[in-house]
Amino acid sequence: MGVEKKLTDQKREDIIVAATEEFKTHGFRATSMDQIATTAQVSKRTVYNHFENKVVLFQAITRELFDKATQVSEHPYDPNVPVKEQLRAIAEQEMAMLTSEDFLALARVITSESLSSPELTKVNFDEFQESGIGVVKWIGQAAKDGKLRISDPVYAGRQFLSLIEGAAFWPQLFSYKPIPTEAEQREIIDSSIDMFLKTYST
Amino acid sequence: MGVEKKLTDQKREDIIVAATEEFKTHGFRATSMDQIATTAQVSKRTVYNHFENKVVLFQAITRELFDKATQVSEHPYDPNVPVKEQLRAIAEQEMAMLTSEDFLALARVITSESLSSPELTKVNFDEFQESGIGVVKWIGQAAKDGKLRISDPVYAGRQFLSLIEGAAFWPQLFSYKPIPTEAEQREIIDSSIDMFLKTYST
DNA sequence: CGTAAACTACACTGAGCAGTTTACTTTTAT
DNA sequence: ATAAAAGTAAACTGCTCAGTGTAGTTTACG
Known part of the structure; x- marks a missing residue:
């Protein structure tokens, strides 16, 4: 018992x-x-x-998936650790979230309903958006520390995330491409960091 | 009359x-x-x-939207024109498609239904995917001509499109962010080309 | 003009589905 | 052991909706 x-x-x-x-x-x-x-x-x-009813059940489930799938992504900038290394840690955390079955499930459930009944998924959706904020803050601090040459941290953050999502999220969400393997994930992360730093590194 | x-x-x-x-x-x-x-x-x-029935009507409409919104995007490589210039032409064409109301409408209709009834939207969806092929071919040829240092044209093409889509398509598709203005579009194109060439230019 | 094709209003069938009710059985906690 | 709590099957209400049938009206055209 x-x-x-x-x-x-x-x-x-x-x-x-x-x-x-x-x-x-x-x-x-x-x-x-x-x-x-x-x-x-x-x-x-x-x-x-x-x-109580179908909506309550649905929301209970998206809530559960949301809590399981998303992490609070705070990335405090550390001036004593190489920029590349910190960026990799950020990318790895983002990648772990994007490629988890739970996250993908949540994204599917929410996207399929967001058009026909926005209010049903609004709450989750808003919280979704915030996931990128951590990176932006980090970029701003790294720039202030003179390690990155960046005028618009929000846009730069979006670029970095776009590179990762474009390879490891959108294709999986819509065309049921397989989730990238560990090795593929590393390549995606490496190439994204590489591209990002070739543009913004001081 | x-x-x-x-x-x-x-x-x-x-x-x-x-x-x-x-x-x-x-x-x-x-x-x-x-x-x-x-x-x-x-x-x-x-x-x-x-x-005849609802499905036929739906497909007639998505077909019409599809034909209005998507362009055949062939980008023959020209060794006599600077790479940057050619890349800009490609980006501009892609951008024009992504930011057209018709394309966005089609994308919304299709994504909202692709999950719950894949067969309903399968045809359009498959054709969708092919839009990126033109860029890939161009990149391959530019690489062969020694103007780009690229080992995987498919992946590089995806990166380039990801940069554009991540700023000018996905946010508009889901969170009803406004379509970027002409000026913003130019900035997105410039920064994407810049990032791409900083990584791959010879 | 007259007829065939197209349109209209409206009632109807049959299916699906959210949510309820009922009469009954099983599980749990004291 | 027993009573309350939770579960079950199945029928039922009330609604929405795809698609059809009908009888009558409007439009196109030789």
Whole structure:
């Protein structure tokens, strides 16, 4: 005992797992509560006992995915560590997030619904955007320290992230390209840093 | 006479205009045939007289948008023109496409539906992907001519497009950021070329 | 002018689905 | 052991929507 969950907790878990899968593959509208109940091997009524309605269930799931998938990305600038090394640490963290199954799942669920019902996904979406802020701050500090020649840290940060996302995120999100291997990820990171520093390094 | 269309052609046009608007703002599933008929000020039966069913109508519209929005982008390499100049021409053409309202509309419609019903948008999507091929060919030829130091033209092409898309496409697609002004577009193109050539120029 | 084609309003079928109700069974906690 | 809490199956309400059928009107055209 202690390990086995109570039945009700297990059922709740089953519902979440099933709903995540359904929402991930079909989106919000195209997923029915009956389907979720069937997949979870739970009666429809039980679904409603745990989650008030479909929207609540959906938001609970995107919230869970969001918390699992996104990290607070603070990157304090350290004048005693080489710029290249710090940039690599930032890139690796970003890469880890972009290539996690959870993050991709979240992105799929959210993008599929953001057009037809923006309010449904608005909260997550806004929080999403902030993920890039850490890099921008770091770039600003590195520039102030004289290590980078940068006039617009926000734009430069976007460029750096674009290089990574363009290779390791957008293709995976839409055309179901496989997530890059460790080796490929390293190459992407190296080439992005290389390009970035060839332009901005002092 | 000659200018006014026959009634039936006018009705068809009205339906297409209305359906385009509805699909653009609500997506495929969330748009009803009744709504389209109402907006077009046409009886529902007339919609069905012109288009067999909802899927056919949807595909006719995405096809039309696709043809309006995408250009065949062939970029033959010319050894007598400076690399930078040629690269700018490529970037400008790409930028023109990415920032056109038609292209953005198409991208929104397709992305919102590609997840929940891939087969519905598959054709357009595949054609989409090919837009980058022209750049890749050009890069390969420029490299062969000794003007660029590039081992992987496909990857380098992706990098170049990523820089442009990351500033002028993805933000507009998802967060309804305004389309960059002419001046901003020029800056994006300049900085992308600059970064690209700082890395790959011989 | 007269007829065929196209359009209209509107009722209707059948399906899907969110959410509820009911009557009953199983699990859990005291 | 037993009563409350949680689960089950299945029928049901009420709504939306794709697509059809019909009977009557308007438009195009020889």
